[in-house]
Amino acid sequence: MRVGPDLRSGDPERHVRVKQRSSVLNMLRRLDKIRFRGHKRDDFLDLVESPNASDTECSDEIPLKVPRTSPRDSEELRDPAGPGTLIMATGVQDFNRTEYDRLNEIKGHLEIALLEKHFLQEELRKLREETNAEMLRQELDRERQRRLELEQKVQEVLKARTEEQTAQQPPKGQAQANNGAERRSQGLSSRLQKWFYERFGEYVEDFRFQPEENTVETEEPLSARRLTENMRRLKRGAKPVTNFVKNLSALSDWYSVYTSAIAFTVYMNAVWHGWAIPLFLFLAILRLSLNYLIARGWRIQWSIVPEVSEPMEPPKEDLTVSEKFQLVLDVAQKAQNLFGKMADILEKIKNLFMWVQPEITQKLYVALWAAFLASCFFPYRLVGLAVGLYAGIKFFLIDFIFKRCPRLRAKYDTPYIIWKSLPTDPQLKERSSAAVSRRLQTTSSRSYVPSTPAGLGKEEDAGRFHSTKKGNFHEIFNLTENERPLAVCENGWRCCLINRDRKMPTDYIRNGVLYVTENYLCFESSKSGSSKRNKVIKLVDITDIQKYKVLSVLPGSGMGIAVSTPSTQKPLVFGAMVHRDEAFETIFSQYIKITSAAASGGDS
Structure with a gap:
């Protein structure tokens, strides 16, 4: 409720x-x-x-x-x-x-x-x-102070100008006339500046200096396809130059008698009348005209030597590992040969001007002085006539005779003799190393002559004092003093011994040096502290010797030598030999010599 x-x-x-x-x-x-x-x-x-x-x-x-x-x-x-x-x-x-x-x-x-x-x-x-408000405030205060100082200076300048104008104030009529002239001059100058900028402003801007931009070019990764494409491009680009050189050599060799005779008469007549330079310019214009017609589709062949078109193989898309490796090796070999030729030419020119061989550079020095004096005392027309006639006779007649008679060329062709006698840098290194070795041999022979016994000959003396990096040769391999390396392998061949009978990795492959004596095949291990790891094989005990290819995947015939003996189940392989063919020929010839001598001794 x-x-x-x-x-x-x-x-x-x-x-x-x-x-x-x-x-x-x-x-x-x-x-x-x-x-x-x-x-x-x-x-x-x-x-x-x-x-x-x-x-x-x-x-x-x-x-x-x-x-x-x-x-x-x-x-x-x-x-x-x-x-x-x-x-x-x-x-x-x-x-x-x-x-x-x-x-x-x-x-x-x-x-x-x-x-x-x-x-x-x-x-x-x-x-x-x-x-940074504080920094901005400080800068603002500085700018205010600067503005006040500038205003004071401007006021002072204005006051000084007004005082000068009042002191030197002309009458009103003259002032008006002066003002009108000043206005006219200012208008005319502004118009002139505007016209000049419109006409030549772009050219003036072109001459403005700007800092150079350092651009770094990106390098492409190594590719077999790209490498072959670049080699083909180089070959196609150098083809016109090679064709021009072939045609010149064909003219000098009188490949076509009529063409060479016509070229010789035309050239000599042009040089005699002083038309050599116009002749060359006319030939260049004619060549460009023919190239224009060829580009338009005309079939024109203007060459003394007929051009042989090589079939271009289409590039394969899918290549195996061995094909890629072989392709890289072929391109590297071509590049090596090309760079070697270019380096030889450049080194010879450098050595000619650097007085590496004074007797050759002296000839060039005398020739340059003679040309300088002739250009000073004789008129240019006479000098040009003499040079042109000499070049024509040398190119068309003298070179033809020298190419047909090599002995005359080796005796009397001065430019050819100078060029062939110029050394390259590797040849200079070989000469210097040979001179040093001769000096060492003379000093060693002088120091060793009184210590040798009278009953020993030269060969025994050389074998006695031959040594390797680790000591005397006969002491390392426990051989007699008469055993010494042959002259071909005096320093040995770097290689690796592959003993496939051993299972341990340390015993399976050993790096070292291989020597050949008159009766033994000796391998010195590079990592052995004693003579236990060295290998000595009698040439008579060898049952088979042949060239061997360690890796069948790689192209080529390999870089190894397989030697079979009765004491080994599998043949011993000396692999990774750079001079494999030279070593094989030396070992095989010495093996044949020893086996034939043993067979003749057994028959007798």
Whole structure:
């Protein structure tokens, strides 16, 4: 019954609800004002995505104040007999839920405002660090001081000018005439400058200096296909030059008698009448005209020697490893030979001018002095006539005779003799090393002559004193003093011994030097402290000797020698020999010599 009048009136609860709603709305408005002072909420990260959000900022909990119910309200809620109890309970629950949701929303807005404040402080700190406000203030103060000083100077200059103008002020008519002349002169000068800039401005800009740009070219990786393509391009590019040289040599060799005779008469007549330079210019124009017609599709062949078209093999797309390796080897061999020829020519020219051989350079020196004196005392027409006649006779007649008679060329062809006698740098090194070895031999022979016994001959003396890097030869291999390396292999051949009977890796392959004596085949290991790891094989005990290829995948005939003996199950292989063919010929010839001598001794 108590509940009835309270519910009927409804004024107190409505008043409480209005107060709570108005306070919530005021709080939301304040939060909106705080939130929209800076950036919008979408410009910042969420709570979960923000890396700088601290735990305290994200975990601040706002205590929720739930409205307390009075004992009367509880009793009214508990009283089942009161009218409208169910409606009232549901209304209170809805009110509590909406208030709780609003408080959660307020809590979220507060957290967002705190985060916005934190991010704004961070951005302000970064901007202060980047801008350096103090430095800017100092610079601004300096600029202000400079501006004040300049203003003072300008004012002083203006005052001085006004004083001068007042002191020397002409009459008004004269001043007006002067002003008009000055205006006309200024207008004329501005027009002249504008016209000059329009006409010659681009050319003036072209002469403006700019710093050079250092560009680094990217190097292409090594490719077999690219390598062969570049070699073919080089061959095609050098083909016109090689054809021109072939035609000149054909003219000198009188390959076509009629063509060479006509060329000789025309050239000599042009030189005699002083038309040599116009003749060469006319030939160049004629060659360009023919090239134009050939480019237009005309079939014209103007060469003394017929051109042989080589079939161009199409490049293969898929190459095996061995084909690629062989291709690289072929290209490297061609490049090696080409670079060797070019280096020989350049080194010979350098040595000719650097007085490496004084007797050859002296001839060039005298010839240059004679040409200089002739150009000083004789007219140029006479000098040109003499040089042209000598060149024609030398090219068409003398060279033809010298090519047919090599002995005459070796005796009387001075340019050919000078060119052949000029040394290259490797030849100079060989000569110097040979001279040093001769000096060492003479000094050693002088020092060893008194110590040799009288009964020993020269051969025994040389074998006695022959030694390797580790000691005397016969002591290392436990041989007699008469056994010494042959003259061909006095320094030995670098190789590796492959003993396939051994299973240990250290015994399977050994690096060392191979020697051949009159009766033995000796291998000196490079890493052996004693003579146990060395190998000595009698030439008589060899049952078979042949060239061997260690890796069948690689192209070529290999770089090894296989030697079979009765004491080994598998043949011994001396591999990785650079001079394999020379070593094989030496070993095989000595082996044949020893076996034939043993067979003849057994028959007798």
